Amino acid sequence: MSRKLTHRPSLPPMNALRAFESVARLGSFISAADELCVTPAAISQQIKSLETWLGLTLFDRHAQGVSLNDAGRQAVGQLTKAFDLMGDSVSGLLRTAKPHVIKIATLPSVAQYWLAPRLNALRHSIPNLEISVTTRQTPPNLKREPFNLSLFLTPTADTNGAICLAQDEIFPVCAPELAKRLHAPADLLNETLLSDETWFDDWPLWLSHIGETGPLSTSGPVFSLFGLALEEAKNGAGVIIGHGFLVEPLLKRGELVAPFSNRVTLDQSLCLEIGNRNEHDEIIETVVNILTDDLNATTRHNHK
Amino acid sequence: MSRKLTHRPSLPPMNALRAFESVARLGSFISAADELCVTPAAISQQIKSLETWLGLTLFDRHAQGVSLNDAGRQAVGQLTKAFDLMGDSVSGLLRTAKPHVIKIATLPSVAQYWLAPRLNALRHSIPNLEISVTTRQTPPNLKREPFNLSLFLTPTADTNGAICLAQDEIFPVCAPELAKRLHAPADLLNETLLSDETWFDDWPLWLSHIGETGPLSTSGPVFSLFGLALEEAKNGAGVIIGHGFLVEPLLKRGELVAPFSNRVTLDQSLCLEIGNRNEHDEIIETVVNILTDDLNATTRHNHK
């Protein structure tokens, strides 16, 4: 009945609020766009629609970006709480309804070379376990998105509350065959330098750390996934920068070798973060224990 | 860059969450549809999309409606808090940014006959005051929607925290000319009985309360607004059920008369509710004082 006399709902557009919260928290339209998986233009429009609806502006616009104004600063705290609550309620729902499902978010390369070898141990130790692995380039916001675990490279500065599994260490690796031609970094001049989109900067990074500033071209083939590039390297197609925790097993098996001793330690680690959990959630504890077995091999089996 | 490798955002559809929260709180798709100003079909689809996304159901379906299941019950509390927080942050934003704007939500008839005469007093007492009156059929959720005041008929049972301005009292009124023909309720048989959509039940209600169960037809012309019907009554077009707090001034001025002494007191009152406010918000205090002047005429001017 009163449904016909349609009054416009006096609520602001919610998606615009989410966009605002994201921009406010991250500090720029571009980062917010990344987080929400849209273009900055979409963010720009959402913010604009919100400001129009409210009849006031929320950001000061500068040439080099935006910054919250007083009004925006007032609102962001509560909004962040609200969206966190929302995310947490959904996570909680899924945890309770499907306690045997573990959702892990990680980098594609970590999933393939670090996580995959350990999945069998997990399935073996925990009957009925259902593991869902989601690969992405950026870590999820565990307060919002319903993942149980996240496994990403984290700058050493902000490893609070995370379990560090391995310091990140980079160095060139290649097929044993090819390595015979390499005696010093300068020899790389004659080789194909492989790289991938995620770690595109690894070659210049390693070269500059070892003091090599020569004419080495870092413009070899670029693969969309580290895994693809690494397979090529195994086939002898070129040299690639490997990350210690990923290539260690391959080195052990002799499928790859590290032609130089120059390892560069980066200021970041492979870190395991745990999402909000229910009380007495033994499954997640067990999973974490197994994944961290490499770290504290002596304290294994102390779960349950 | 990583913007291109579009991972689907791991968040549930927010509008579906809002629909769910509304249904959970109100207990039915239809009430939720009313609250959100959409059809029940829309709610049904939103709920369904949410349940599909989650991979679990949130309601038990019965023929006569839905009821929350365990999963739904777990989630609703947090979600309600989240949406309340969201609404509150927006309200706070508007209050702070535009402290001189007072938004009032009320019934159309109350706006016209009760509020309008008092607006001048408000404007007169508070310089620069900007009053925005929104009329609708159902009270706003003050935790969510950015109104400063709401003025609606509230059942006596749930007047907690509200200021009751007048008990609701209904009785027939008509033009003085027409009243000459009316000596007892039975005389209404020969008259046109006016009514409006909002208070369509007033005639049967009054008749049954005074013990009149006769053949009186209550099927006179129905106006979409009480105000229109009342104007017709003033013009002598028929008899209408008036609400005491609305027609009192018209009776005083002699534009209408109450032909019978049978007044029926309903179990509801005109109540003023105040939305979340900032500390030290003198303007809203003043407005409330002026609107409640009728009640406590002796304590007036005690604001400031």
Place this chain on the structure above:
DNA sequence: TCCAGCAAACGAGATTTACTGATCTCTAGG
């Protein structure tokens, strides 16, 4: 001073999402 580069704004068209209106199902109650 001029130019390159970054971040955001803008506009048009494409796409996705959400809503409506009509129809169908189920069941409690007459």
Place this chain on the structure above:
DNA sequence: CCTAGAGATCAGTAAATCTCGTTTGCTGGA
């Protein structure tokens, strides 16, 4: 057995949201 009420379903449509290409405004370096 029939009816009324609450949902579910479906197809067409309306609305919102997004993308792409371009433009603007500013800044820091040549």
